[in-house]
Amino acid sequence: GQSLEQPSEVTAVEGAIVQINCTYQTSGFYGLSWYQQHDGGAPTFLSYNALDGLEETGRFSSFLSRSDSYGYLLLQELQMKDSASYFCAVSNYKLSFGAGTTVTVRA
């Protein structure tokens, strides 16, 4: 099966940088994805890493180390609208999600 670990919650102020770590155990690993979900909304895709290294998309970056079974999502220049839950997910033949990290951005 799959198991993923990520922190349950993070609080930071506007303009700060937050890093959400994700460690995983799985068989048949294809890649690591990140999803954002605002309260009451649908999860939306943020990024996908199939290879080691850093992927940057605007204020958000995602990193993967396959040898360490580890990845992280970096949120820069935090804004109030970034307050949401963030899920890492590993893919083999299906997508399996971590428990989620609630990010709260304070003014």
Next chain:
Amino acid sequence: SAVISQKPSRDICQRGTSLTIQCQVDSQVTMMFWYRQQPGQSLTLIATANQGSEATYESGFVIDKFPISRPNLTFSTLTVSNMSPEDSSIYLCSVALAGVGGELFFGEGSRLTVL
């Protein structure tokens, strides 16, 4: 991208009844999935809906409890049968356009409360 419509968006159901959730996609997709998300929790895959064949269920989920139909490449239904309060949850339809490793698009979910 894909636009997914789910019905109903929410419902309150009585114990012992069944409810069917519909999922309509604006384009033809091969891979369609049904997830369950209890409030404040993670997303758990119920099954993969296969067009033209039976759905593939994950451990802990059975066809008698969660029958799924996939009559074509744009539509699927999930039925929650003989509901109990433990079935109170958000049920989400999702699709992949470019393989499992790529982006999943989600519907807005169907929030079921079982009394």
